[in-house]
Amino acid sequence: MVFVHVYILNVMALLLYVYYTSESAHSPTDSGALPPSGQGAAPPQGQHLSPPAPSPEPVSKQQHDTVLGRLRRLEGIKVGHRQKVDLVPNKIHYLKTLSLKPLLFEIANFLSEEECKLVIHLAKLKGLQESQIMPSDIQQEAIDEMDISKEEIFNLLDYNQDGQLQMKEVLTHTRFGDGVWITPENIREIYTGLEADPDGNGLLSLEEFKQLNTNAFQTYLRQRGVQKTELVRNSKHTWLYQGEGAHQILRAIRRRVIRLTQLPPEIVEHSEPLQVVKYDQGGHYHAHHDSGPIYAETSCFHTKLVANGSTPLETSCRYVTVLFYLNNVSGGGETAFPVADNRTYDELSLIQNDVDLRDTRRNCDQANLLVKPLQGTALFWYNYLSDGEGWVGEQDEYSLHGGCVVTKGTKWIANNWINIDPDVQRQIQFQQAVSKYTHEEAPAEWAVDNIYKDLHVEL
Numbered sequence: 473m474v475f476v477h478v479y480i481l482n483v484m485a486l487l488l489y490v491y492y493t494s495e496s497a498h499s500p501t502d503s504g505a506l507p508p509s510g511q512g513a514a515p516p517q518g519q520h521l522s523p524p525a526p527s528p529e530p531v532s533k534q535q536h537d538t539v540l541g542r543l544r545r546l547e548g549i550k551v552g553h554r555q556k557v558d559l560v561p562n563k564i565h566y567l568k569t570l571s572l573k574p575l576l577f578e579i580a581n582f583l584s585e586e587e588c589k590l591v592i593h594l595a596k597l598k599g600l601q602e603s604q605i606m607p608s609d610i611q612q613e614a615i616d617e618m619d620i621s622k623e624e625i626f627n628l629l630d631y632n633q634d635g636q637l638q639m640k641e642v643l644t645h646t647r648f649g650d651g652v653w654i655t656p657e658n659i660r661e662i663y664t665g666l667e668a669d670p671d672g673n674g675l676l677s678l679e680e681f682k683q684l685n686t687n688a689f690q691t692y693l694r695q696r697g698v699q700k701t702e703l704v705r706n707s708k709h710t711w712l713y714q715g716e717g718a719h720q721i722l723r724a725i726r727r728r729v730i731r732l733t734q735l736p737p738e739i740v741e742h743s744e745p746l747q748v749v750k751y752d753q754g755g756h757y758h759a760h761h762d763s764g765p766i767y768a769e770t771s772c773f774h775t776k777l778v779a780n781g782s783t784p785l786e787t788s789c790r791y792v793t794v795l796f797y798l799n800n801v802s803g804g805g806e807t808a809f810p811v812a813d814n815r816t817y818d819e820l821s822l823i824q825n826d827v828d829l830r831d832t833r834r835n836c837d838q839a840n841l842l843v844k845p846l847q848g849t850a851l852f853w854y855n856y857l858s859d860g861e862g863w864v865g866e867q868d869e870y871s872l873h874g875g876c877v878v879t880k881g882t883k884w885i886a887n888n889w890i891n892i893d894p895d896v897q898r899q900i901q902f903q904q905a906v907s908k909y910t911h912e913e914a915p916a917e918w919a920v921d922n923i924y925k926d927l928h929v930e931l
């Protein structure tokens with residue numbers, strides 16, 4: 473039910489945006505729902521909503537140093553730069569900078585062929601599950617329970633405030649969570665099927681919008697039947713435990729990731745297990761962020777147990793992604809970074825006329841950066857910027873990426889995410905709590921699969 477959660481999260485984020493902009497004393501003539509200037513492009517997924525939250529009691533640099541250390545962050549220098557890294561004895565690896573926004577590196581031969589084969593083998597033994605199940609009506613019910621008027625939603629969507637919803641404004645709205653991926657053709661199909669646009673001008677007025685259910689688009693498509701290729705992601709995955717007692721190769725990969733990222737071993741050791749993903753021919757994953765934006769109210773899945781009270785906004789707090797290619801793919805399956813090193817990031821400009829740059833079934837060829845899968849190669853990038861104090865800062869929106877459609881053969885990858893709470897106090901409390909249970913019987917709620925239960929980790 474992650475998608476329900478993510479959907480609500482985004483609606484909440486939009487509402488919070490209204491709240492923050494209303495609070496920030498613009499002139500009373502401001503609508504409150506729009507950013508103060510520029511393109512009028514309030515990011516639909518709520519990025520830019522508010523500055524990252526200052527910790528209630530800011531932790532001094534000294535405290536960082538004594539408890540977890542300041543987080544090392546590698547330097548990219550410039551695109552194409554190569555630096556030696558010491559990962560395994562008697563072997564030289566090079567870290568090649570692929571982009572600075574996001575800070576992204578490629579490491580050839582990070583895994584040996586045997587290691588790749590073994591990870592695939594272990595994943596098969598474990599069994600893989602569909603990464604995305606068909607959406608259900610639960611989402612609609614959840615939204616119905618929220619007290620948001622149609623006018624409010626319309627105003628939030630109508631970024632250019634012209635009283636009409638353009639195609640791209642509708643498309644960004646439909647990108648919440650793991651639902652059906654909606655294309656411009658779908659929108660036209662839905663307008664016709666639901667007679668949603670009786671004046672036929674291709675735009676939705678407030679009156680036309682009011683006639684639709686909040687989730688009318690998804691509901692319509694589900695009722696007409698949805699193929700797996702029409703979902704946000706079309707793959708199977710499983711999780712492999714990497715902690716103490718795990719297979720020696722999985723342990724070795726974790727240690728190598730620690731050397732690569734130079735992040736505190738205790739943080740890496742208590743991050744998510746290894747996710748192994750299989751894309752069959754025709755599989756894809758449209759462009760997305762691995763972890764969400766951070767607002768004052770945001771909490772992380774992994775530190776929820778130590779956080780005081782619950783908050784409506786949660787995300788996985790994946791500071792770093794390390795992605796491994798486990799095989800050579802016969803056709804397609806590149807990793808696309810549509811806006812890598814773009815001058816600006818603007819969610820709405822990702823959709824131009826009928827071309828949606830996030831669509832990895834159609835538009836990978838227009839991505840700023842494409843990485844071809846090559847067995848053993850690892851990609852490593854930061855999903856968050858630095859806060860300037862040696863800790864996790866704002867989300868790096870440029871880390872938007874997706875898996876291009878596999879046109880021939882099968883694609884196997886694995887992901888290691890390193891989870892760090894942007895609130896250093898909470899991360900410290902989390903580390904203290906988990907280390908307490910390292911050598912004794914942990915209460916059930918501290919089992920790895922429980923800490924990461926919101927990510928559906930089953931070990």
Ligand SMILES: [Ca+2]
Pocket residue numbers: 629630631632633634635636637638641
């Ligand atoms: Ca508009």
Ligand SMILES: [Ca+2]
Pocket residue numbers: 669670671672673674675676677680
């Ligand atoms: Ca119309």
